[in-house]
Amino acid sequence: MEISALILLLLLILSFAQFILIFVLLEKEQKPIDAAEKRADLVIEETQKKGQGIVYRAMKKAQEIVGEAEVEGIKTAAAAKLRTTQFERDYEEKLGAAVDKSQREIEKIVRDNIAKSMSGFDLKLAEVISKIENERLKEAGVKSDAAKAEIEEYRNTRLARLDDQIAQIVADTVIKTLDKKIDLNSQMQSIYDALERAKAENFVS
Amino acid sequence: MMLWKEPRRKTSSPKSMTADGLFSKILENNYTKSSALAALANYANDVNKALFKSKDAQEFEGLKREDAKKIIDETKVKIEKSEPLFITLATQLPDDKIADLGAKIRKMYGREFLFELSVNTALLSGAQLVYKGRMLDFSLKNKIDASRPQILEICKKYLS
Numbered sequence: 357m358e359i360s361a362l363i364l365l366l367l368l369i370l371s372f373a374q375f376i377l378i379f380v381l382l383e384k385e386q387k388p389i390d391a392a393e394k395r396a397d398l399v400i401e402e403t404q405k406k407g408q409g410i411v412y413r414a415m416k417k418a419q420e421i422v423g424e425a426e427v428e429g430i431k432t433a434a435a436a437k438l439r440t441t442q443f444e445r446d447y448e449e450k451l452g453a454a455v456d457k458s459q460r461e462i463e464k465i466v467r468d469n470i471a472k473s474m475s476g477f478d479l480k481l482a483e484v485i486s487k488i489e490n491e492r493l494k495e496a497g498v499k500s501d502a503a504k505a506e507i508e509e510y511r512n513t514r515l516a517r518l519d520d521q522i523a524q525i526v527a528d529t530v531i532k533t534l535d536k537k538i539d540l541n542s543q544m545q546s547i548y549d550a551l552e553r554a555k556a557e558n559f560v561s
Numbered sequence: 562m563m564l565w566k567e568p569r570r571k572t573s574s575p576k577s578m579t580a581d582g583l584f585s586k587i588l589e590n591n592y593t594k595s596s597a598l599a600a601l602a603n604y605a606n607d608v609n610k611a612l613f614k615s616k617d618a619q620e621f622e623g624l625k626r627e628d629a630k631k632i633i634d635e636t637k638v639k640i641e642k643s644e645p646l647f648i649t650l651a652t653q654l655p656d657d658k659i660a661d662l663g664a665k666i667r668k669m670y671g672r673e674f675l676f677e678l679s680v681n682t683a684l685l686s687g688a689q690l691v692y693k694g695r696m697l698d699f700s701l702k703n704k705i706d707a708s709r710p711q712i713l714e715i716c717k718k719y720l721s
Contacts, residue, residue, distance in 0.1 A: 555670075
């Protein structure tokens with residue numbers, strides 16, 4: 357065996373011995389700590405038990421208070437609701453009556469005003485219609501008169517033109533008939549007659 | 562239409578011509594104002610030929626060389642100043658009938674009376690006379706026009 361191996365083995369043994377020593381020492385100190393822990397655990401346990409009892413009672417009391425409060429609140433709310441409902445009913449009735457009354461009054465006022473306005477309007481409308489009617493009649497009369505005058509004028513013009521045409525036809529017929537028949541001597545005689553008549557009227561003086 | 566008729570030449574020495582004399586002479590065969598003026602123009606032409614184209618001629622039909630222009634001008638003024646009777650006829654008359662008409666008119670109104678003739682065939686017959694702005698219508702057309710209402714009445718009766 358080599359020295360280094362021997363040294364290593366010695367070191368191992370030494371370490372093991374140290375470990376055991378530390379363990380023994382620790383075991384000696386651990387014993388009083390455990391006893392104190394046990395006492396403390398007991399105290400804690402008792403305290404916990406006492407605390408739990410107090411909390412339980414407090415909770416119970418609180419629950420009772422809350423329950424009472426709830427009951428009281430429900431009662432109050434119910435009473436309030438009852439009062440509100442009554443108030444609403446009353447209010448609704450009064451309001452309904454007021455609304456009905458107002459409505460009736462408004463309807464009456466409106467009806468009266470409409471009736472008054474309509475009677476005035478009817479009168480004015482009748483006046484306007486009458487006025488328009490008169491104007492239209494007058495206008496129609498004027499137009500009718502103008503149309504009659506125009507028709508009369510047109511008729512007269514047409515008749516005059518027709519007369520002219522008839523006269524022209526007669527004259528043309530006379531010309532065509534007489535032109536060949538009036539000889540020179542007849543023409544001369546008619547000229548002399550004209551001159552004689554002019555002299556008789558002292559035309560040339 | 563006869564405008565100027567050559568006057569008969571007298572063998573004896575004629576009297577001196579005056580404007581009135583020439584006027585009567587021109588109107589002798591001319592009845593209208595226009596024909597009288599045309600005749601005077603022809604006469605003036607003859608005078609010009611006779612007196613002013615020959616140095617020897619001193620007189621032409623009683624018209625002395627020195628008085629010729631003056632007398633012709635005076636005659637022209639006299640013709641132009643005369644108031645003619647405007648006669649509108651229905652037909653054109655031949656010269657002989659115009660002469661007959663002229664003779665008739667001059668018998669009625671004097672031998673120096675002038676008239677003017679025009680033609681409007683629409684008159685059919687008779688004459689329209691205008692003198693100094695007044696008019697008389699003795700035409701057949703005027704008679705027809707005057708009878709127009711009666712004619713139209715007859716036509717309307719016939720048509721209806």
